[in-house]
Amino acid sequence: MTMTREPAPNTGAHGTVAPHRILLVDDHAIVRQGLRTILDREPDLCVVGEASTANEAIGVLEQTNPQIVLLDLKLSTGSDTEGLALCADLTMRRPELRVLVLTTFLDDPLVVEAIQNGASGYVIKDVDTTDLIRSIRAIARNETAFDSRSANAMARSIQATPEPLALTQKERNVLQLLAHGMRNREIGLQLYVSETTVKFHVRNILRKLAVSSRAEAVYEASKIGLI
Structure with a gap:
């Protein structure tokens, strides 16, 4: 679990604007470090904390009060989709919280389940850096954000006739x-x-x-x- 001090907010011609506060949740430290390096270059984005497990994420959430969470779905060796349950928990605790799923997993039902459990967007980890930052800014504006593959998965799921008892x-x-x-x-x-x-x-x-x-x-x- 890692927390950081918030940098001084940016000051522009029209006054002072605080950067968007971001929590990184991923079980790989090197991924979190890479994301922090990328995001901290942006004057309107600020990484305020990191977590590697669901329990850590809840603790850091309470201590750092982020506005946005970048969330991987796989947070342990026991489950490939533990992040789905965490997404539901986080958005239940903080309805105003915006969650962007950032993961290696992509299938049609998974994208839909992420949205059903409170995610505002879904992006695959090999996304271009520019597109990732654009997605973060989109959900900060209360919009949704998908890369092209996730958007196609959503479209296919909407068009498909769901099986009434399609238990995983x-x-x-x-x-x-x-x-x-x-x-x-x-x-x-x-x-x-x-x-x-x-x-x-x-x-x-x-x-x-x-x-x-x-x-x-x-x-x-x-x-x-x-x-």
Whole structure:
């Protein structure tokens, strides 16, 4: 976990304007260092903190009060999409927070899920530096931001007819363990993911099965042959 002092705000002809405060969340220190080097060159952008895990991100969020989060989806070896649950948690805590997903993963459902969980944009890590900065400034203006591949993924998902019970493999695994009466913590230990990630999967299961409780989810899933 790394925090920095905020530099003095920029002063222009029309007064003083504070730079946009940015939190970097990525499990690779070298990636965070590279992003910091790029972003700190921009007078209107200021990296105020870094985090490598979901728990660290929550702590740094409270201490640095960023306006923007650059978030990778893979924050541990146990899950490729732990960042989705963190995105939902961060934006629930701070509804005004703008999250830009910056990741190596791209598939149509993943882009849609990121937006459904509060992200304002989705960019692949090999994006050009100029385009990355443009995306950050766009979400700072309360706009959305996608690179060309993410935008195409969103378009395909909007045009496609969704399957009503398209549970992911991870959600099916969680559902199987719910059927055995396991609690979130026990499921996390079994699947080597955090309890927050389990809660995220359970919420998605309830939403997709159109039920309001774990017991109802198990009952409905058993009726239609999911378990």
